[in-house]
Every structure is written in C-alpha cells, then in structure tokens.
Amino acid sequence: MKILVIEDDRLLSDVMNRILKFAGYEAIFAKDGAEGLKIAKDNDSIGLVFLDLLLPQKNGFEVLKELKGDDQTKDIPVVIVSNIAEEAKIKECKENGALDYIIKSNISVNALKDTIKRYLKTS
Structure with a gap:
C-alpha cells in the first residue's frame, strides 16, 4: 500500500519523502x-493519507470531509500533519474522521514510523 502525502511545503515534503523511503514505504x-483528492480517488492502493490543513485550492478540512464522505475513500486512514496546534481544530479534525493529529514542529522519524505502523491499511 502507498502513502499519500498532501502537503504544499516543499521542504517538509522532501523530508517526509526521505523518511518514508528510508523506512521502506512508497x-x-x-x-x-484538489490534487490530493484526485489521487486518492484514482488510486486504490492508498493505505494512509498524511494531510496538511493549510493548502491551496481546497484546504485540509475540505479534503478530510470529502475523503470521509465518499464511499470510495472513506476507509482510508487519515492523519493530519499541521502547524495549527489549537485544541478546537484538533478536535474538529478527529470528529470529522482523522485518526491522529501530528504538530509539524513535533514531527520525527520515529513518530512518523510509529504512526504508519499504527494506521497503514494493508488491504
């Protein structure tokens, strides 16, 4: 299964790509x-989504609601990765179907690997 990372920060995307490749994930x-939604809907091998909230075109809240509201994508695990550390936003994301919420400043190799092991859908 592949991991979809929906993130507009190129530096963080590069870091996550290196971590995921090193850990053996595609x-x-x-x-x-918008691009993230299209990829999720067009690719049935997505086993986990890491989703930023502050995105161009469609923000992360909209993407989360669309993913969870679509029969084709509703079962894909979604983990939010954001700089927004407000408790109300974290709660809102979890109420709308996100399984976990990682604050970008707290991101580490071990945290990502543990999150993937916990949530990656294998079939």
Whole structure:
C-alpha cells in the first residue's frame, strides 16, 4: 500500500519523502487539496493519507470531509500533519474522521514510523 502525502511545503515534503523511503514505504505527493483528492480517488492502493490543513485550492478540512464522505475513500486512514496546534481544530479534525493529529514542529522519524505502523491499511 502507498502513502499519500498532501502537503504544499516543499521542504517538509522532501523530508517526509526521505523518511518514508528510508523506512521502506512508497509515497505519492500532492501539492494541494484538489490534487490530493484526485489521487486518492484514482488510486486504490492508498493505505494512509498524511494531510496538511493549510493548502491551496481546497484546504485540509475540505479534503478530510470529502475523503470521509465518499464511499470510495472513506476507509482510508487519515492523519493530519499541521502547524495549527489549537485544541478546537484538533478536535474538529478527529470528529470529522482523522485518526491522529501530528504538530509539524513535533514531527520525527520515529513518530512518523510509529504512526504508519499504527494506521497503514494493508488491504
């Protein structure tokens, strides 16, 4: 299964790509919400989505709601990766179907690997 990373920050995307490759995972990257939705809907081998909230075209909240509201993508695990550390936003994301929420400043190789092991859909 592949991991879809929807992130507009090129530097963070590069870092995540290196971490995921090193850990043995195949990743697909989207630079905005609309592209991420299209990839998720067109690719049935997505086993996990890492989703930023502040994105061009469609923001992460919209993407999350669309993913969870579509029969084709509703079962794909979604983990939010964002700089927004407000408790209300974290709660809103989890209420709308996100399984976890990682603050970007707290991101580490081990945190990503643990999150993938916990949530990656294998079939």
